[in-house]
Amino acid sequence: MAPIRWAxxxxxxxxxxxxxxxxxxxxxxxxxxxxxxxxxPFRLAIIGSGPAGFYTAYRAMSRIQDAKVDMxxxxxxxxxxxxxxxxxxxxxxxxxxxxxxxxxxxxxFTFVGNVSVGTPSDHPDGCTxxxxxxxxHYNAVVFSYGAAKDRTLGIPGESSLKGIYSARExxxxxxxxxxxxxxxxxxxxxxxxxxIGQGNVALDVARMLLEDVDVLRKSDIAEHAIETxxxxxxxRVHIVGxxxxxxxxxxxxxxxxxxKLPDVAFHPIDQSLIPADPKTxxxxxxxxxxxLLKGSPTPPSSSSTSTSTSTxxxxxxxxxxLTPQAFHPCAADPARVGSTTFERTALSSPxxxxxxxxxxxxxxxxxxxxxxxxxxxxxxxxxxxxxxxIPFNERWGVISNDGGGGGGGRVQHEERTxxxxxxxxxxxxxxxxxxxxxxxxxxxxxxxxxxxxxxxxISRDWGSGDVPFLNPDGEGGEAAGWDGVRRxxxxxxxxxxxxxGWRRIDRAERERGRLVGKEREKFTRTADMLAVLG
Amino acid sequence: MSTPRLLAQTLPGLRLAPRRAAxxxxxxxxxxxxxxxxxAPAAISPCSRxxxxxxxxxxxxxxxxxxxxxxxxxxxxxxxxxxxELYVTFIDKEGMEHKIAVSKGANLLDIAQAHDLEMEGACxxxxxxxxxxxxxxxxxxxxxxxxxxxxxxxMLDLAFxxxxxxxxxxxxHMTPELDGLRxxxxxxxxxxxxxxxx
Numbered sequence: 001m002a003p004i005r006w007a008x009x010x011x012x013x014x015x016x017x018x019x020x021x022x023x024x025x026x027x028x029x030x031x032x033x034x035x036x037x038x039x040x041p042f043r044l045a046i047i048g049s050g051p052a053g054f055y056t057a058y059r060a061m062s063r064i065q066d067a068k069v070d071m072x073x074x075x076x077x078x079x080x081x082x083x084x085x086x087x088x089x090x091x092x093x094x095x096x097x098x099x100x101x102x103x104x105x106x107x108x109f110t111f112v113g114n115v116s117v118g119t120p121s122d123h124p125d126g127c128t129x130x131x132x133x134x135x136x137h138y139n140a141v142v143f144s145y146g147a148a149k150d151r152t153l154g155i156p157g158e159s160s161l162k163g164i165y166s167a168r169e170x171x172x173x174x175x176x177x178x179x180x181x182x183x184x185x186x187x188x189x190x191x192x193x194x195x196i197g198q199g200n201v202a203l204d205v206a207r208m209l210l211e212d213v214d215v216l217r218k219s220d221i222a223e224h225a226i227e228t229x230x231x232x233x234x235x236r237v238h239i240v241g242x243x244x245x246x247x248x249x250x251x252x253x254x255x256x257x258x259x260k261l262p263d264v265a266f267h268p269i270d271q272s273l274i275p276a277d278p279k280t281x282x283x284x285x286x287x288x289x290x291x292l293l294k295g296s297p298t299p300p301s302s303s304s305t306s307t308s309t310s311t312x313x314x315x316x317x318x319x320x321x322l323t324p325q326a327f328h329p330c331a332a333d334p335a336r337v338g339s340t341t342f343e344r345t346a347l348s349s350p351x352x353x354x355x356x357x358x359x360x361x362x363x364x365x366x367x368x369x370x371x372x373x374x375x376x377x378x379x380x381x382x383x384x385x386x387x388x389x390i391p392f393n394e395r396w397g398v399i400s401n402d403g404g405g406g407g408g409g410r411v412q413h414e415e416r417t418x419x420x421x422x423x424x425x426x427x428x429x430x431x432x433x434x435x436x437x438x439x440x441x442x443x444x445x446x447x448x449x450x451x452x453x454x455x456x457x458i459s460r461d462w463g464s465g466d467v468p469f470l471n472p473d474g475e476g477g478e479a480a481g482w483d484g485v486r487r488x489x490x491x492x493x494x495x496x497x498x499x500x501g502w503r504r505i506d507r508a509e510r511e512r513g514r515l516v517g518k519e520r521e522k523f524t525r526t527a528d529m530l531a532v533l534g
Numbered sequence: 535m536s537t538p539r540l541l542a543q544t545l546p547g548l549r550l551a552p553r554r555a556a557x558x559x560x561x562x563x564x565x566x567x568x569x570x571x572x573x574a575p576a577a578i579s580p581c582s583r584x585x586x587x588x589x590x591x592x593x594x595x596x597x598x599x600x601x602x603x604x605x606x607x608x609x610x611x612x613x614x615x616x617x618x619e620l621y622v623t624f625i626d627k628e629g630m631e632h633k634i635a636v637s638k639g640a641n642l643l644d645i646a647q648a649h650d651l652e653m654e655g656a657c658x659x660x661x662x663x664x665x666x667x668x669x670x671x672x673x674x675x676x677x678x679x680x681x682x683x684x685x686x687x688x689m690l691d692l693a694f695x696x697x698x699x700x701x702x703x704x705x706x707h708m709t710p711e712l713d714g715l716r717x718x719x720x721x722x723x724x725x726x727x728x729x730x731x732x
Binding site for chain 2: 090092093095096098099251252253256283284287288443444445448449
């Protein structure tokens with residue numbers, strides 16, 4: 001009962017066509033069987049160990065016969081934004097780690113932790129290997145290194161005033177990301193904070209600022225974040241967006257969570273931005289508008305319409321139709337932000353989800369003793385991309401690929417031919433998945449679908465027999481993988497963290513957590529992570 | 535690599551894995567081991583696939599089809615006692631029907647995973663994602679189920695291909711009233727195109 005071995009691509013195509021003609025449903029189900037190229041092993045390097053990398057590995061290993069996957073991670077610890085992005089009070093979202101552990105327990109999977117590819121490691125104990133070396137030792141490479149940079153507003157005061165943080169830094173900080181362990185945000189300057197942007201990250205930031213610290217204390221939030229948040233003076237959070245509720249990016253679960261926070265009130269929204277009869281809306285916006293109209297159980301303390309005796313001590317609002325123009329220093333401390341001016345906008349069509357914002361020249365100022373810029377993440381090309389000719393679309397912040405709706409993530413570039421017609425050039429064996437493929441949006445489920453699409457494309461390309469891959473004639477017919485890269489680059493084994501090493505770090509973190517009554521106390525310094533390994 | 539060696543390497547990893555995810559691990563094991571390591575398919579194919587071909591294409595990732603036979607490798611789904619079986623039919627993304635005998639109380643995500651159907655359950659069945667989305671085929675059955683709560687509806691709002699009778703598999707528990715339930719796994723955009731075979 002040998003798995004399918006397709007001797008020749010032609011035979012394969014003929015076989016599928018015949019089968020398809022006889023029974024199309026069956027042909028499709030057989031197409032999900034394992035692919036192979038003459039029984040040769042398939043060496044795959046995956047760069048980045050977040051959900052995109054792991055779901056690609058999982059799918060590729062189940063779809064390709066004798067697939068061996070080496071996963072490179074710049075930090076000593078895996079899971080990317082599942083560890084460093086998902087809010088600590090959403091532990092259920094991190095359950096996908098169980099699947100990742102299963103993938104990593106396969107003998108055909110190797111975790112190469114603490115090894116950065118291309119980009120020099122950002123910590124002194126980290127190793128770096130050139131991408132060029134990776135390309136010499138694998139049949140295919142998947143870029144799934146995510147979006148580690150921020151989009152910026154480019155307005156006065158943004159880079160010069162203290163007290164303005166990017167949401168990415170702030171999220172990394174409370175989740176124990178070593179890169180931002182020293183952020184030390186100052187939440188004691190006043191009671192009003194402004195979050196610019198209305199996506200789910202913005203709502204996460206607001207929830208961290210408003211939630212009872214004793215609830216957060218039990219999560220795996222970094223200890224330094226608990227210390228800072230417990231001293232926070234912030235009582236009023238404005239979540240500001242250029243457009244209206246019908247265009248907002250946040251999802252209903254996150255909005256509902258904020259509405260339900262005890263002792264936290266929601267300032268009613270401007271009802272003119274919601275269709276007069278929300279019942280006519282499609283299901284998802286209808287349910288979201290219901291939540292926003294219903295508001296919070298407790299009214300804000302300043303609410304003049306309040307007849308209730310109990311009022312909340314903290315509050316938040318969604319401030320629509322405002323685009324930031326400038327940050328201004330605080331009178332008491334000119335080095336620090338004190339207020340933000342916004343231009344009021346008008347929508348091209350208020351209830352159209354794709355409406356755009358137009359300036360009105362009216363300005364509004366909001367007191368802002370802490371500002372969180374949450375207008376999106378951005379991917380960057382690896383330093384060697386330019387020299388190797390790997391195309392990166394700076395405008396969209398993604399590696400140029402054949403993605404789009406459910407596309408395969410095959411890296412490709414546009415070629416201008418003599419006739420000035422546009423053609424697409426493929427890069428044999430190069431693929432991408434996750435945010436670096438489709439841009440920094442979507443939940444883990446969307447990344448999973450996207451990663452599966454990439455792995456399916458790899459599997460089909462390998463199985464087709466005639467799609468070119470890297471290193472078709474490796475030593476003894478097999479690319480050497482991590483062994484080859486290590487020999488070539490001289491990276492010491494000692495500083496490389498394998499899966500067993502991560503499990504030891506994991507156990508140490510859980511033990512630290514147990515002592516203080518939480519699930520895990522993360523190490524926030526790479527040196528401390530590596531110290532566990534001796 | 536010979537089968538026994540590969541198997542020997544795979545097994546220790548399996549023993550280390552947590553019991554909770556045993557169904558998924560069983561599937562995982564089949565993904566990485568040669569077919570001879572898998573239990574022989576115990577079931578009769580409902581689409582009456584010729585037996586010879588069935589065996590021939592029994593690849594490591596082969597999807598088994600079930601009728602009345604209990605599954606070989608249940609993890610956290612109990613095998614129903616004789617005479618107490620409830621039946622649920624899954625129609626997978628390729629349109630294949632899988633009729634499964636289950637016991638009362640089992641949820642559709644656990645059932646699907648224990649039978650190697652392609653349902654991910656990324657959040658481990660805690661109603662925090664939409665990867666176990668199913669579409670109930672008969673309104674009559676949909677109406678017999680307790681209504682979805684806000685949390686489930688919030689996740690369904692994000693599901694791809696949402697229908698009037700959509701539910702999350704992890705939230706639907708089998709009861710005698712639901713005996714004979716039929717659900718469809720939604721097709722994703724990543725479905726194979728005919729051009730993929732050329």
